[in-house]
Amino acid sequence: MNRLILAAEVVERGATRYTPAGLPALDLMLKHQSQxxxxxxxxxxxxxLKAVAIGEITRPVAALALGTPAQFAGFLTASRNGKGLVFHVTELDT
Structure with missing residues (x-):
């Protein structure tokens, strides 16, 4: 199973873009600190961690103020260039 739940805050957020299928997409950088x-x-x-929100989840993610703590859930996949990982956010709990 590929599922990640991460308490983090959005430290960078790109502009909303659209996939070739017409879905809204939002590139993010999430920051996590804990012991x-x-x-x-x-x-x-x-x-x-690099992250992306695609589809309906972009609305609540875009509404988060930078630095606001939240719990993100989703899955990990290889980045497009195959170097590193990207966290695909599918759920948000503030």
């Missing part, structure tokens, strides 16, 4: 336990030791996590 986890790994092998009994605390570890600070800080990362940024």
């Amino acid at each position: 986890v336990t790994e092998d009994g030791q605390p570890r600070q996590i800080a990362m940024q």
Whole structure:
């Protein structure tokens, strides 16, 4: 199963564009910071992840103010050029 749920904030948002099928698409950069336990030791996590919202989900994602914490759910896939991953956001919980 390929499912990711991530607590993050939008730190960059592109302009709404449209796919060849005519669906709205929104490119994002999400930022996550937290502390986890790994092998009994605390570890600070800080990362940024490329993301995209396609279809109806673009409306609520576009309405989020930059820096607002939210929970994003979706799936990971390879980027178009095959270098790196892109998180496709399919659900949003604010």
